[in-house]
Amino acid sequence: MQIWHMEPFPCGDRRLPHHVFPPKKITTTQLGALAGVQYYKVDLEDTASMKKRLSAVKTEKNVTFTDVFTVSETMLDFDDKMEQFYEAQTQKEDVISLVVEGTCYYDVEVEDDSWIRVQLEKGDLIVIPKGLSHRFTTTPQNFVKIQRFFSRKVEGTQG
Numbered sequence: 537m538q539i540w541h542m543e544p545f546p547c548g549d550r551r552l553p554h555h556v557f558p559p560k561k562i563t564t565t566q567l568g569a570l571a572g573v574q575y576y577k578v579d580l581e582d583t584a585s586m587k588k589r590l591s592a593v594k595t596e597k598n599v600t601f602t603d604v605f606t607v608s609e610t611m612l613d614f615d616d617k618m619e620q621f622y623e624a625q626t627q628k629e630d631v632i633s634l635v636v637e638g639t640c641y642y643d644v645e646v647e648d649d650s651w652i653r654v655q656l657e658k659g660d661l662i663v664i665p666k667g668l669s670h671r672f673t674t675t676p677q678n679f680v681k682i683q684r685f686f687s688r689k690v691e692g693t694q695g
């Protein structure tokens with residue numbers, strides 16, 4: 537996990553880091569204070585500890601459905617999906633995502649047009665609070681597998 541302030545009006549390839557100059561990184565604690573985003577590191581190799589962490593998150597967030605969603609440039613509709621995911625959006629429920637493989641970015645908008653980029657890798661679990669404007673994209677790796685957690689059934693998810 538790495539977190540930094542993004543340059544105000546990034547041009548070009550959105551998968552590049554787009555740091556402010558000079559780069560301004562922040563901690564997970566600062567991200568929590570600024571935007572209410574929660575972060576956990578999950579050891580995916582340690583089944584007992586992973587189950588304990590996920591169980592705590594599921595209970596706390598009333599999670600009843602989960603799925604595993606893979607974003608890869610081999611997807612037929614990859615470009616369309618990437619456009620859709622990079623549109624700023626707010627959800628009525630917390631967005632809860634665990635990176636199982638690969639890397640990605642979630643950007644969160646802390647003030648109008650002021651974005652913080654959160655780079656996630658394997659074992660990173662993020663909770664973006666409901667109502668917070670955010671967007672998603674891949675890194676140049678163009679591959680991420682994410683377990684998503686929902687408090688209610690949404691299309692394409694499993695109980």
Ligand SMILES: CSCCC(=O)/C(O)=C/O
Binds near residue numbers: 606607625627672682
């Ligand atoms: C691989 S799902 C990425 C998109 C996502 O989590 C989202 O758009 C939440 O609002």
